[in-house]
Amino acid sequence: MPAKVECVRGNIADQPDIDVVVNAANAALRPGGGVAGALHRAAGPELEQACRPLAPIEPGQAVITEAFGLPNRHVIHCLGPVYGRDRPEAELLAACYRNALELAERHGLASIAFPALSAGAFGYPLEEVARIALATVRETLPRCPGIAKVRFVLFDAGSTKVFQRTLTSRDQTL
Incomplete structure (x- = not known):
């Protein structure tokens, strides 16, 4: 059975x-x-302590920690590219989503929630993030049979609409 992919408006720290x-x-x-x-606020100070020995990470890289005070088992930390600075930015952004899914699969995690990586302070155009994220997830999921659900959790209604429109679109090529 293929994994369910959904896009919702919400708080990533409350999933x-x-x-x-x-x-x-x-x-x-x-x-x-x-x-x-x-x-970090929701998880408590233990999350920062767990992250220290794993840092620094490079754009596209993903590492995993426990979730501590969050209602989840783990947190996967991804460093997205800064738009216009980190090159090749599309490949680095795709690597974030691919590496996170593969890390979840290796740890036996059946469901994963993503934010719109690099779309905020890192300046990546939201429509491009949605296209790359959803195309990468669709391309990677067949190699991650243990993952049953992928959720994109977006902060506002506009971002949610962009992701939902991209999800239903047929053009999700990288």
């Missing part, structure tokens, strides 16, 4: 029915603003 949430991390894996700040 109790999901095994692993993905953090839009910075290279140092430190608390910050946006997704990283929300996840």
